Amino acid sequence: MLTHRNATEFVGWAVEQFSVNGSDRLASHAPLHFDLSVFDLFATAAAGATVVLVPPRTSLFPLEVARLVAEAGITVWYSVPSALTMLTVRGGLRRGDLPSLRAVLFAGEVFPPKYLRELMHLLPDARFANLYGPTETNVCTWWVVPEPPTGEEKIPIGRAIANDEVLVVTDDWRRADRGEIGELCVRGDTVMRGYWAAPELTARALVPPPRDDRDPADARRVYRTGDIGYQEGDGTFHFLGRRDTQIKSRGYRIELGEIEAALCAHPSVVECAVVAIADDLVTNRIKAFVVTRDDVDGHELTRFCAGRIAPYMLPETFEFPDQLARTSTGKIDRQALLV
Numbered sequence: 233m234l235t236h237r238n239a240t241e242f243v244g245w246a247v248e249q250f251s252v253n254g255s256d257r258l259a260s261h262a263p264l265h266f267d268l269s270v271f272d273l274f275a276t277a278a279a280g281a282t283v284v285l286v287p288p289r290t291s292l293f294p295l296e297v298a299r300l301v302a303e304a305g306i307t308v309w310y311s312v313p314s315a316l317t318m319l320t321v322r323g324g325l326r327r328g329d330l331p332s333l334r335a336v337l338f339a340g341e342v343f344p345p346k347y348l349r350e351l352m353h354l355l356p357d358a359r360f361a362n363l364y365g366p367t368e369t370n371v372c373t374w375w376v377v378p379e380p381p382t383g384e385e386k387i388p389i390g391r392a393i394a395n396d397e398v399l400v401v402t403d404d405w406r407r408a409d410r411g412e413i414g415e416l417c418v419r420g421d422t423v424m425r426g427y428w429a430a431p432e433l434t435a436r437a438l439v440p441p442p443r444d445d446r447d448p449a450d451a452r453r454v455y456r457t458g459d460i461g462y463q464e465g466d467g468t469f470h471f472l473g474r475r476d477t478q479i480k481s482r483g484y485r486i487e488l489g490e491i492e493a494a495l496c497a498h499p500s501v502v503e504c505a506v507v508a509i510a511d512d513l514v515t516n517r518i519k520a521f522v523v524t525r526d527d528v529d530g531h532e533l534t535r536f537c538a539g540r541i542a543p544y545m546l547p548e549t550f551e552f553p554d555q556l557a558r559t560s561t562g563k564i565d566r567q568a569l570l571v
Contacts, residue, residue: 233425234267234370241421242370243274245394249374250308250335250361256281257304257332261291261311266561267367268339271310291315291562294323298330305332310363312562313343314503320351321502321525327354339363339371340563342471342489344496344503345381352380364389364471366457368424368437372396373469384497389461389471396420399442399454400463407442408462413472416461417441417454424455479508481516484544491518491547494540498533500526505556505564506547520547521569523555 246252258276260283262268276283284304290296297319301309309316316338319325336351336358343362352360365372375390392398399417400408408414419441426434438453460472473489480486488506495504502523508516522533530550537546557568 233428234367235425238370238422238424239270239274241395242270242393243278246271246371247275247278249393250275250337250359252276252279252281252308254280256307257284258282258308259284259286259301259304259306259310261286261309261315262562263288263560267370268310268312268561270370271337294318294321298323298325301330301333306330307332308335308337309333310337310339312340313338313348314341314558314564315562316351317344317347317503320347320354325354327356330355331357333358335359335361337361337363339365340561342386342493344493345384345387346497346499348377348387349380349382352377362387362389364469365418365422366455366459368455369396369418369420369457370422372418372420372422373398375468384493386471386493388464388468390469391467392418392420392469393422396422398463398469399445400461400469401442401454401456405442406444410463410465413460413462415475416457416459416469416471418457419452419454423452479516481508481518482514482544484542486516486518486545488518490541491520491537491545494537494545495520495522495533495547497540498528498536500524500528501533503556503564505566505569507566507569509570517549518545518547519549519551521551521553521556524552 252275258272258281260272284306290300360377362375363371373389373392375388397419400414401417402408402414438455441454458475461470463469473487477488491506492504495501502525504522506520509519511517534546557565559565
């Protein structure tokens with residue numbers, strides 16, 4: 233249950249931070265049931281700007297997306313990173329194309345650094361920002377990417393937006409020290425009221441703050457995101473992965489996102505998804521679905537990843553589809569891959 237206030241707190245912040253004004257033309261790429269559309273529609277309305285609807289068919293073809301951005305003079309783009317990856321790889325862009333585009337915002341997935349680096353090279357005049365937050369909080373942190381990433385480490389998710397607070401909480405329910413890994417939790421003006429007609433689910437998600445962080449004058453509960461991360465000494469937050477993508481195999485605890493990051497670093501890999509296949513012998517076996525731009529096989533990818541991750545994390549099997557299954561919001565559909 234996201235209230236009008238939840239939405240307007242985020243929209244007001246976003247309009248100010250990204251200087252949205254009446255001359256802007258914002259792309260509406262997200263379907264209306266996806267929370268990214270809150271920015272597309274209501275930031276446009278708040279600023280008296282213009283919204284440009286991206287037809288669903290156009291979204292499937294990166295060349296068409298690039299043409300639409302150019303012909304419609306879109307100035308602000310907001311989408312999941314996979315849409316921008318496809319634009320980078322298959323959009324036919326040259327450096328300096330799409331000069332109208334001044335802000336590129338992305339959320340909902342990790343943006344592979346090599347494609348973010350390439351896109352920032354192609355769009356040198358655009359401002360890039362990573363927005364983070366589950367639907368239950370809309371956006372709660374943000375990070376302006378100051379320059380193209382040089383390595384393969386994930387970029388930060390940044391700092392909390394105005395009127396929100398992000399906490400890192402340990403398994404024994406205390407505030408984590410700087411640099412200590414824990415669960416990301418959020419409280420503030422963008423956090424939902426709860427889940428409709430689901431009090432038990434709400435009670436598990438919205439909980440009292442850590443025991444060492446309880447102010448009698450502050451009755452707000454914190455939302456447990458299920459995401460794992462940490463906070464640097466300077467206050468910057470980093471996202472490491474989901475609790476539900478941590479698995480065990482042969483006794484080792486494994487974060488599937490680390491394997492995906494290693495695979496995505498290969499120059500021929502466009503995108504990938506790694507899943508765990510239940511197995512009575514070793515608990516879970518690891519399988520990778522990989523979309524490539526060149527001919528490459530599992531042996532080559534195994535050799536490449538062996539220098540980046542531990543041997544027990546290497547996928548046992550590979551599948552090379554033309555494209556990965558997507559949800560209606562454009563994210564990789566991991567459940568469909570397991571079917």
